Every structure is written in structure tokens, then in C-alpha cells.
Amino acid sequence: MGKKNKIYLLAYALIIFLVPAIWKNNYHLMVLNIAALNIVVVIGLNLLMGFAGQISLGHAAFFGLGAYLSAIFTATFGFPLWPTIILAMVITGMVAYAIGIPTLKLEGHYLVMATLGFNIIIYILMIQLDGVTGGPSGFPGIPRLQVGGFVFDSDRKIYYLLWTISVGTLLLSLNLIHSRVGRAMAALSHNEIAARCAGIDTENYKVKVFVISAVLASLAGSCYAHYITFISPGTFSFFYSIQVVTMVLIGGIGSLWGSVFGAILLTILPEILHAVKEYNVLIYGIILMVVLIFFPQGLFPVVAGIFRKRKDEARSGMELVPGKGP
Amino acid sequence: MTFGLQLFQFILSGLTTGSTYALIAIGFSLIHNATGIVNFAQGEFVMLGGMFMITFHSLLKLPMLPSFFLTVLSVAAIGLLLEFGPIRRAKSKEILILVMITIGASISIKGLSMILFGKNPMTLPPFSGETPLILFGAAIMPQSIWIFGITVSIVLALNYFLKKTTTGKAMRAVAASRRSAMLTGIPVDRMILLSFTFSGALGAVAGMIITPITTTSYDVGAILGLKGFSAAILGGYGSMPGAVIGGLLLGVFESLGAGLISSEYKDAVAFLILLTILFLKPSGIMGKGRLRRV
Numbered sequence: 354m355g356k357k358n359k360i361y362l363l364a365y366a367l368i369i370f371l372v373p374a375i376w377k378n379n380y381h382l383m384v385l386n387i388a389a390l391n392i393v394v395v396i397g398l399n400l401l402m403g404f405a406g407q408i409s410l411g412h413a414a415f416f417g418l419g420a421y422l423s424a425i426f427t428a429t430f431g432f433p434l435w436p437t438i439i440l441a442m443v444i445t446g447m448v449a450y451a452i453g454i455p456t457l458k459l460e461g462h463y464l465v466m467a468t469l470g471f472n473i474i475i476y477i478l479m480i481q482l483d484g485v486t487g488g489p490s491g492f493p494g495i496p497r498l499q500v501g502g503f504v505f506d507s508d509r510k511i512y513y514l515l516w517t518i519s520v521g522t523l524l525l526s527l528n529l530i531h532s533r534v535g536r537a538m539a540a541l542s543h544n545e546i547a548a549r550c551a552g553i554d555t556e557n558y559k560v561k562v563f564v565i566s567a568v569l570a571s572l573a574g575s576c577y578a579h580y581i582t583f584i585s586p587g588t589f590s591f592f593y594s595i596q597v598v599t600m601v602l603i604g605g606i607g608s609l610w611g612s613v614f615g616a617i618l619l620t621i622l623p624e625i626l627h628a629v630k631e632y633n634v635l636i637y638g639i640i641l642m643v644v645l646i647f648f649p650q651g652l653f654p655v656v657a658g659i660f661r662k663r664k665d666e667a668r669s670g671m672e673l674v675p676g677k678g679p
Numbered sequence: 680m681t682f683g684l685q686l687f688q689f690i691l692s693g694l695t696t697g698s699t700y701a702l703i704a705i706g707f708s709l710i711h712n713a714t715g716i717v718n719f720a721q722g723e724f725v726m727l728g729g730m731f732m733i734t735f736h737s738l739l740k741l742p743m744l745p746s747f748f749l750t751v752l753s754v755a756a757i758g759l760l761l762e763f764g765p766i767r768r769a770k771s772k773e774i775l776i777l778v779m780i781t782i783g784a785s786i787s788i789k790g791l792s793m794i795l796f797g798k799n800p801m802t803l804p805p806f807s808g809e810t811p812l813i814l815f816g817a818a819i820m821p822q823s824i825w826i827f828g829i830t831v832s833i834v835l836a837l838n839y840f841l842k843k844t845t846t847g848k849a850m851r852a853v854a855a856s857r858r859s860a861m862l863t864g865i866p867v868d869r870m871i872l873l874s875f876t877f878s879g880a881l882g883a884v885a886g887m888i889i890t891p892i893t894t895t896s897y898d899v900g901a902i903l904g905l906k907g908f909s910a911a912i913l914g915g916y917g918s919m920p921g922a923v924i925g926g927l928l929l930g931v932f933e934s935l936g937a938g939l940i941s942s943e944y945k946d947a948v949a950f951l952i953l954l955t956i957l958f959l960k961p962s963g964i965m966g967k968g969r970l971r972r973v
Binding site: 402408455456463466467469470471473474477478480481591592595598599602606631632633634635636637638639641642645646647648649650 | 765768769770771773775776779780782783784785786787788789790791793794901905908909912941943944946947950951953954957958961
């Protein structure tokens with residue numbers, strides 16, 4: 354994945370793991386923990402949007418599937434923690450595969466509609482199957498994350514675990530896009546027909562990327578459930594799906610570092626906007642519009658550009674940025 | 680009540696809500712045909728329609744008819760401003776970016792409405808009384824008649840406009856091929872502006888006619904937009920007759936789902952049927968398979 358990325362990743366990990374030493378406020382750490390999980394979802398979604406040229410408006414459902422499957426299997430049936438998280442990822446992956454196979458074969462953005470419909474159906478099921486999910490009042494008493502008897506029972510302790518998962522996801526994804534598969538995906542998002550002519554099995558790749566991104570969302574969802582120990586359907590509505598798509602766009606499509614930036618920024622922004630009370634929705638909407646109108650490549654290149662000379666940027670290319678589809 | 684009559688009643692009420700979905704779906708199709716984008720602010724136009732009508736009619740005490748037209752004009756103006764401002768000024772003409780801008784617009788409109796109109800649900804009196812009419816043994820509300828009547832007249836008028844007038848033909852030309860339309864001297868930008876304005880007007884009408892039945896509040900836009908979008912997809916995205924058929928069918932599915940299964944599952948049933956149809960016939964009911972040159 355290139356020497357530059359390795360250095361960036363090392364610096365990034367270092368900063369991340371130094372933060373709790375300086376920052377003592379537990380609430381702020383909690384916000385950062387949520388950001389770590391959002392990063393996992395957003396990176397997965399960006400793989401799909403930036404490298405397979407497809408949009409999903411149902412990632413909240415995969416996130417929720419991970420959370421609820423984890424909660425139900427561990428709290429209700431007493432399954433062991435980590436195997437359950439894996440199991441939830443496998444089930445979510447299979448569901449995504451079942452949705453992806455028929456929709457991704459078609460030209461155009463059928464995945465948008467299918468994932469959107471799926472999101473709404475899952476949301477309604479979460480509310481209605483109250484015998485299993487706890488209904489609208491939610492699912493309490495989910496066991497905490499633990500490794501070999503060590504229970505992660507404070508925001509500070511869990512910070513290290515969640516950010517390890519988050520940085521790990523970034524590392525693996527950076528590796529993925531710089532591999533043969535990644536180059537095939539870049540070709541596919543640039544021009545699907547040309548990619549197909551070059552012998553890339555585009556359908557197969559699209560479905561695979563979709564499944565990977567759903568599985569990542571499921572992982573984040575499971576971690577969320579075991580971290581907060583309480584989940585309710587509201588968290589997994591269609592609006593979360595829009596939020597994560599927004600995070601991808603603000604960070605920049607196809608830029609994984611951008612996704613990290615976008616996820617952190619948009620997790621913190623609503624917390625800051627709490628200060629303006631009822632104006633928060635309006636201001637959030639206006640910020641989103643202004644960024645998209647004036648910085649369609651996302652804010653990350655703008656911010657990164659301040660720290661770097663243009664020439665330098667053009668020569669090295671921080672990462673593989675695919676072109677947009679036709 | 681016999682089962683057959685019950686079924687008839689469900690279908691009638693389904694057609695009522697379905698008519699508004701059809702109007703919303705036509706709005707989606709107009710903008711899609713002109714620009715290729717999905718306008719997620721369409722649902723907010725519907726919400727604004729209801730809210731403005733309440734403001735003009737119930738608060739400012741203007742008579743029904745002037746309120747109706749003032750509302751149509753106001754929301755049409757908002758549609759126009761959406762195109763003239765954010766969409767036209769956008770640096771990237773990438774479809775995905777434009778679609779997300781409409782989502783941003785939708786969030787902003789919702790946020791502003793929350794401040795202006797408050798968080799409480801509001802309603803309008805029905806256009807002409809609440810005494811139900813009996814049709815073949817099924818009860819039908821006068822408001823439903825209004826909804827059918829207005830929807831049918833709008834669809835007919837729009838059809839006439841698109842098929843017979845020069846401007847309408849120019850709009851269809853832009854939909855068929857933007858580049859060729861530009862080459863023949865059609866002011867494409869103005870046609871796009873017009874499609875947003877029309878969509879605003881259609882949304883306003885949908886919002887006004889449905890509010891007496893369903894009530895409204897600042898946050899109903901998203902779900903109504905979603906329904907209209909689904910209706911458009913169901914009928915075949917971009918097709919006018921498809922939008923009408925898709926809207927009516929979605930309304931009926933929903934109503935049957937609510938009546939025969941459970942009202943809690945009505946949205947789930949509607950979307951499940953939608954997904955099934957998409958898997959079976961991806962281009963929608965009225966959609967044509969497209970050939971593409973490589």
C-alpha cells in the first residue's frame with residue numbers, strides 16, 4: 354500500500370492512542386468511540402460507493418442487523434460473545450448476498466431502491482417483533498465486550514478496543530484497494546464496460562464488495578450493541594443510512610482517509626450543534642448543501658491540501674483514487 | 680360486512696392515498712427526465728403544501744380557492760429556487776452529488792419548517808364536509824372524491840401540456856436526449872427549471888389534498904417522498920403513465936396490507952411487494968427494457 358500510507362497510518366494510530374491520555378472527559382471519549390464505529394461503517398460504504406460505483410441506502414439495516422443479532426444471541430440465548438459477533442457478520446453477509454445477486458446484475462441504481470426498501474422492512478420488524486427485539490422500547494441488558502475475563506466497562510477502556518478495530522479496518526481496506534482486487538474495482542468504477550472487456554468479472558466484484566461493506570457494518574453494529582448495552586430501533590432508521598452516505602461524500606468518494614475524516618467530523622458536528630438547539634437540523638442541512646455545492650470532491654482534499662504542497666500531492670498520489678463512473 | 684365489500688372498501692381507500700403517491704411520483708419523473716437526478720426534496724414539497732395551506736387558510740383565514748393557488752405558487756417558487764440556487768450553482772454535475780444536494784435541501788427545509796411551524800401535527804378541514812357517500816355499499820369520504828377529481832384533472836392537463844404544447848414538447852425532447860435538444864436550440868436550462876417548478880406545484884397539490892385525511896407535521900416529508908419514489912420505480916422510473924399506475928398500486932398494496940394483515944406492517948408489505956416486482960421485472964411495470972450502445 355505504499356510507504357507514504359504506512360507512515361500516515363502509523364502517525365494516525367499514534368495520535369489516536371495518545372488522545373485518552375490528554376482528554377479526560379468521558380463524554381467526549383464516548384463521542385469518539387461512536388466515531389470509531391462510524392469509521393468502520395463509512396469505510397465499508399466507501400468501498401462500495403467509490404470502488405464499485407454503487408450506492409446503498411440501507412447500511413443502517415446491516416448495522417442494526419449486527420446489533421440485534423448480537424444482542425439476541427448473547428443476551429437471550431446465552432451464546433459466547435466473540436463467536437456471536439462472527440455469526441452476526443456471517444448472517445448479515447448472507448443477507449447482503451441475497452439482496453446483491455439480483456440487483457447488482459442489473460444496470461443502474463437498483464441497489465439504492467432495494468437497500469432502501471430493505472432498511473424500512475428491517476426497521477419495521479425491529480419495532481413489531483417485540484417478543485424478540487423488545488419493540489420500540491428497545492433491548493436492554495446486552496453483555497459488555499470482554500477479552501479473556503477482562504471486561505471493557507468504561508469509555509476509556511473500550512476506547513482502545515474500538516479504535517484498534519477501526520484502525521485495523523482502515524489498514525485492511527488500504528491493503529485491499531492496493532491489491533489486484535482493488536485495481537480491478539478501480540477499473541470497474543471508472544468504466545464498467547471497459548473493465549468487463551479487460552476480463553474483470555464485474556458482477557462478481559460488485560457483489561463481493563457489497564457483501565464486504567455489509568459485513569463491516571454488521572461488525573460495527575455488534576460492537577455498538579455490546580458497548581452501549583442497550584439498543585432501540587430509532588438508531589437504525591433510514592436516517593442513519595443517509596448520515597453514513599453523507600460522511601462518505603464529505604470525506605470524498607473513493608478516499609479512505611477522507612472517510613476517516615468525514616466520519617469523525619460528522620459524528621462530532623451534531624454534538625457541537627446541540628448548542629444551537631432547534632436550529633441544529635437546519636444548520637446541518639445547510640452545511641451539507643454548501644459542502645456539496647462548493648467542494649464536490651469532499652472536504653478532505655481541501656484540508657489535506659493546507660498541509661501539503663500541490664506538487665508533492667501530484668507526484669506521490671496519497672492513495673488510489675478511482676475516477677467516477679459514467 | 681361481507682369480505683368482498685370489505686375488500687372493495689380497502690381498495691377505495693388505497694386508491695385515495697395512491698392518488699397522492701401518483702402525484703408525488705409524477706414530480707419525481709419530471710425532474711428525473713429533465714436532469715437524471717432523484718429529487719429527495721420532493722417529499723418536503725408535499726409537507727410544505729399542507730403547511731402553507733394551513734397557514735393561508737386556517738391561520739390567515741383566506742378563502743379556500745385563493746389559499747389553494749397561493750400555496751401552489753409558493754411551493755412552485757421553492758422548487759424553482761432549489762434548481763436556480765443549489766442545483767445550478769453546484770460545481771460538480773455528477774448525479775450522485777446533485778442527488779445528495781437535494782437530500783441536503785430536504786434536511787434544511789425540514790429544519791426550517793420545524794422552527795416555523797412547530798413540532799405538533801396539524802390538520803386541515805376537508806374541502807367539503809365529512810358526510811360519507813355510499814357507493815355500492817361502501818362508504819366513501821367527500822375528500823376522496825376531491826382527491827380523485829383533482830388527480831385525474833392534473834394528469835389530463837399535464838398530459839395535454841406535454842403532448843400538445845410547444846413547451847411541453849420541448850420538455851419531452853430534453854427528456855429524450857439532452858444533447859440533441861440543445862442542438863435544436865431548445866433552452867435546456869429553462870426546461871430543467873420548469874420541471875423543478877412543476878414538481879413543486881405537484882407536491883403542493885398532493886400535500887393539500889391529503890392533509891385533511893392524514894394530518895401533517897414538519898417531518899412527514901421523508902416518508903411521503905419515499906413512497907412517491909417507490910411508486911415511480913414500481914411503475915417504471917421516468918414514465919408518466921407508470922407513475923400513475925405505480926402510485927395507485929402502491930396505495931392499494933398498502934391499504935390491503937393494513938386491512939388484511941396488520942396496520943403496523945403496511946409499509947413493510949408495500950415495500951416487500953415493491954422489491955418482489957423489482958426482482959421479477961426490474962424496469963418497472965411500464966418501463967421498457969433499454970438497449971445500450973457500448
